[in-house]
Amino acid sequence: MGGFDKVNEALRSLLVADYGEEITNYVFAGYASVRPVTLRVNSLKMTAEEGIIALQTAGFSFETVDWYPYAFIMRGIREEQLWHSTLFEEGKIYLQSLSSMLPPLYLCPKEGESILDMTAAPGGKTTQLAALCGGKALITACERDKNRFQRLLFNLGRQGAGRVTAICKDALSLDDCMSFDKILLDAPCSGSGTVFSEKPARIDAVYVEKCAVLQEKLLKKALKLLKKGGEMIYSTCSVLKRENGDVLTKALKGSGARIEPVEPFDGLPLLPCIEGTVCVMPTELYEGFFLAKIVKE
Numbered sequence: 001m002g003g004f005d006k007v008n009e010a011l012r013s014l015l016v017a018d019y020g021e022e023i024t025n026y027v028f029a030g031y032a033s034v035r036p037v038t039l040r041v042n043s044l045k046m047t048a049e050e051g052i053i054a055l056q057t058a059g060f061s062f063e064t065v066d067w068y069p070y071a072f073i074m075r076g077i078r079e080e081q082l083w084h085s086t087l088f089e090e091g092k093i094y095l096q097s098l099s100s101m102l103p104p105l106y107l108c109p110k111e112g113e114s115i116l117d118m119t120a121a122p123g124g125k126t127t128q129l130a131a132l133c134g135g136k137a138l139i140t141a142c143e144r145d146k147n148r149f150q151r152l153l154f155n156l157g158r159q160g161a162g163r164v165t166a167i168c169k170d171a172l173s174l175d176d177c178m179s180f181d182k183i184l185l186d187a188p189c190s191g192s193g194t195v196f197s198e199k200p201a202r203i204d205a206v207y208v209e210k211c212a213v214l215q216e217k218l219l220k221k222a223l224k225l226l227k228k229g230g231e232m233i234y235s236t237c238s239v240l241k242r243e244n245g246d247v248l249t250k251a252l253k254g255s256g257a258r259i260e261p262v263e264p265f266d267g268l269p270l271l272p273c274i275e276g277t278v279c280v281m282p283t284e285l286y287e288g289f290f291l292a293k294i295v296k297e
């Protein structure tokens, strides 16, 4: 067993229990690969076509992504190079993994809708939600951690995401008389989808259980805050079933809400998961990620 596998022994056994040895080996190969930087062009400031021209003019080479014209793959470019670009400083681009662009796309925010981003910092998905509806939805972004909340505020400002009400609060204590047309719960998780060789994860069953307990509480709270007929996305950057399918099954039982099946976008590398949901396998291009759409009846 190599050094990396040794450090992540507990995680390996959790993955083997979920997927078996063969798939776990693919997941570990994904962890070991070095992913290129990816970014999202901020449609509040530029169209995708203008983004292409701006990136070319700034001297960057890139690849496009079939399922999202605003996503770009920046092979051979370091994050620092982009941080120092005018495009970044002006909030015209946002560095974001491809997997983490998925939940806002599946939530599909529309003009006039009230939307809660329940655990929002640093705000990659809040700003993407705002961008997807041209800043015309009424978005509430909630974040418990004070320092991360400051980063959320900074990113909202820089990206020009107006009409977002940001609140620094434990989402579990949001007033139950609030109600929303749509909710994004991008839940805190073990991060088992985003492990990479230079950052051994030390994810074990005790930690995963702690995450799952909080996720279930947050999901039940989200279901209370969702209007009848409303839709929500539950997502994590974990590929462990305990944090994904199990949390959904427990929280949805007797709740009057159900999983609304979604189709994975073409080309996504997939892991087996609970029916109707999407679990992205960590690969050379994608972080491991899970998402489910839920409808309250």
Ligand code: SAM
Binding pocket: 100, 118, 119, 120, 121, 122, 123, 124, 125, 126, 142, 143, 144, 145, 148, 169, 170, 171, 172, 186, 187, 188, 189
């Ligand atoms: N959606 C964010 C984005 O795309 O930038 C990332 C969210 S991160 C996966 C989860 C966030 O939930 C963390 O910032 C964490 O501080 C926050 N959090 C954890 N428990 C919370 C709670 N009870 N109420 C509100 N926020 C919470």
